[in-house]
Amino acid sequence: MNQKSLIIIGAGLAGLSTGCYAQKNKYQTQIFEHHTNPGGVAAVWKKGPYLIDGGIHFLFCHKPGTQIYNLYNELGAADTYETKDMTTYLRFIDEQTNQQIDITQDLTKLENDLTRLSPQDQAEIKHIIKEIHWMKKSPLLTDLGMSANPPELKTRLDTLKETYQMRGFMKYFIGKYSKTSEKYAENLSNPFLQKVITNLFSPETPFWFALMILAILANGQLGLFKNGCHEFVNSIAAKYNSLGGVIHYNSKVDKILVQNNTAKGIKLANGETHHADIIVSAADGRSTIYELLEGKYVDQSITTRYQTWKPYDPIITISLGVARTFKNQPPMIIHLLKNPIQIAERQINCLPIKIFNYGENFAPKGKTVIQVMLETDWNHWHTLRQNQEEYNDEKKRTLNTIIHQLESIYPDISKQIEMTDIATPYTTWRYTLNDKGSPMGWLLTKKTLMEQIPRTLPGLKNFYMAGHWVLPGGGVPATIYTGRNVIQILCKRDKKEFKTQ
Numbered sequence: 001m002n003q004k005s006l007i008i009i010g011a012g013l014a015g016l017s018t019g020c021y022a023q024k025n026k027y028q029t030q031i032f033e034h035h036t037n038p039g040g041v042a043a044v045w046k047k048g049p050y051l052i053d054g055g056i057h058f059l060f061c062h063k064p065g066t067q068i069y070n071l072y073n074e075l076g077a078a079d080t081y082e083t084k085d086m087t088t089y090l091r092f093i094d095e096q097t098n099q100q101i102d103i104t105q106d107l108t109k110l111e112n113d114l115t116r117l118s119p120q121d122q123a124e125i126k127h128i129i130k131e132i133h134w135m136k137k138s139p140l141l142t143d144l145g146m147s148a149n150p151p152e153l154k155t156r157l158d159t160l161k162e163t164y165q166m167r168g169f170m171k172y173f174i175g176k177y178s179k180t181s182e183k184y185a186e187n188l189s190n191p192f193l194q195k196v197i198t199n200l201f202s203p204e205t206p207f208w209f210a211l212m213i214l215a216i217l218a219n220g221q222l223g224l225f226k227n228g229c230h231e232f233v234n235s236i237a238a239k240y241n242s243l244g245g246v247i248h249y250n251s252k253v254d255k256i257l258v259q260n261n262t263a264k265g266i267k268l269a270n271g272e273t274h275h276a277d278i279i280v281s282a283a284d285g286r287s288t289i290y291e292l293l294e295g296k297y298v299d300q301s302i303t304t305r306y307q308t309w310k311p312y313d314p315i316i317t318i319s320l321g322v323a324r325t326f327k328n329q330p331p332m333i334i335h336l337l338k339n340p341i342q343i344a345e346r347q348i349n350c351l352p353i354k355i356f357n358y359g360e361n362f363a364p365k366g367k368t369v370i371q372v373m374l375e376t377d378w379n380h381w382h383t384l385r386q387n388q389e390e391y392n393d394e395k396k397r398t399l400n401t402i403i404h405q406l407e408s409i410y411p412d413i414s415k416q417i418e419m420t421d422i423a424t425p426y427t428t429w430r431y432t433l434n435d436k437g438s439p440m441g442w443l444l445t446k447k448t449l450m451e452q453i454p455r456t457l458p459g460l461k462n463f464y465m466a467g468h469w470v471l472p473g474g475g476v477p478a479t480i481y482t483g484r485n486v487i488q489i490l491c492k493r494d495k496k497e498f499k500t501q
Helices: 013-024 067-074 107-117 119-137 156-165 167-173 181-185 191-198 207-218 230-242 285-292 300-308 378-384 388-409 425-432 446-450 476-493
Strands: 005-009 028-032 044-047 050-053 083-085 088-094 099-104 222-225 246-248 253-259 262-268 273-275 278-281 315-322 332-343 346-355 368-375 417-423 463-465
Touching: 005 013, 005 262, 005 273, 013 028, 013 230, 013 476, 050 315, 050 368, 050 417, 067 476, 088 191, 088 207, 099 107, 099 191, 099 207, 107 119, 107 191, 119 207, 167 207, 167 446, 181 191, 181 207, 207 222, 230 246, 253 285, 262 278, 285 300, 315 388, 315 425, 332 388, 346 388, 368 388, 378 388, 378 425, 388 417, 417 425, 463 476
Parallel strands: 005 028, 005 278, 028 246, 088 332, 278 463
Antiparallel strands: 044 050, 083 222, 088 099, 253 262, 262 273, 315 368, 315 417, 332 346, 346 368
16 A cells, blocks of 8 residues: 655654654655744754754643653654753842842742732732642643644534533633733732733733643743754654654745645746645645635635734844853843833833853853844834845844943943854744744733634645644644644545554
8 A cells, every 4th residue: 555645844853743743644745944943933043152042941741740841742843851940930130129039939939929019909919829730730821732633533422522621721712811912911919010010921812821821831831942953853753764754854835726626736936846745834824725726716705814813923132242251140130221222113111031041062161142033023123124234223122222231230241242143033034934033923911712723725735734823822732733733634544553662
């Protein structure tokens, strides 16, 4: 019996996942990646003696004992990377009042610190800690339905079972915890606590998601890559290759070839064509649907999604290599600025600083990489990029503004800077082709959370999609699960047992 052949577009985590599970289930696959390395947005690069990690900021479930860790194990990634447990998720410093608080995994300490900060909010603080304790004990904490069957395979019974299993979490989808973090914070009395709650994750995501992160932290299941996230990515790529898969780099796909409403192959930018029985796009959703497939396979739900849903805002990343150490500093600090600054077209009230002081490979001994990542606007940077000189000038202004701000936090740091690097949304787009440079696809909201996005397109046979455009919220586990889903669907349709080993 001949094996079916698959072409996978994109060697990010979703594409690699699709490839690994396909090879395990006796499909012959090739991945076509337009960049020179695997990983997509999980990117790491060198600049002189410094290593810049612009990808995975922390890893959920980096230790055994969860379904997600088992998922990493299936892909050959478990135990291939060195991690450090996060014990402090964030430190908040209010420059206006000189107040400071650490968000730690010790929930007793966290409750006491929050109450000391804002005794008038004690009752609500107790509720917050109580919910974190509840989540911490829930078997669904590190899964939240991600491992459930994709929409194409769900029966009515599956839906009923899923609803029953999720019954404890349903309280978070209505009521105060379903509000955005920003809206939830408005009910608190203390201004500093309001800012802390608003910025625990994203101001626009439901507050329960921030609670979930704190519960995972309390469980000791948030980890930092001591040597950079490329170890994790490369281990999955190596697993894929060991299973017989092939990755073609520098291979940009310009068109998905369709005949009689059936996907048949791809055409590359260099004019080459390649054919296969099944085509899977683990690339950007908008360009896949509206460019590679010319918008021919859409329905009203797809149109509404791409017209009205909000992606995560693109990021500008400023990385500095400094001849300085930051001992006893947590890896992530947010400064609530006394005097807001202007970056591009946005007013910046919070300055998030990531300090790579938890591994020895990021910088030479006695030196450190620090990084500032700020949400920004695609149109601003895309327009500037049409004029290289103006684009470079704006990057220099941004760099100087950040360095000036850091100087007030770490005196004399400007004299210690040995390396600078700026990655704009245009940089992200150039390397990943993600729509408007978005780092994680659709923003997680109450609406996007409740919608099941098919892995297929209406009217198109032998075609599937994987990645963060089919599972809102993004992140490593969700992205990997979507690749797994595609092969589950294929195995079901081919009347094969889905195998993970």
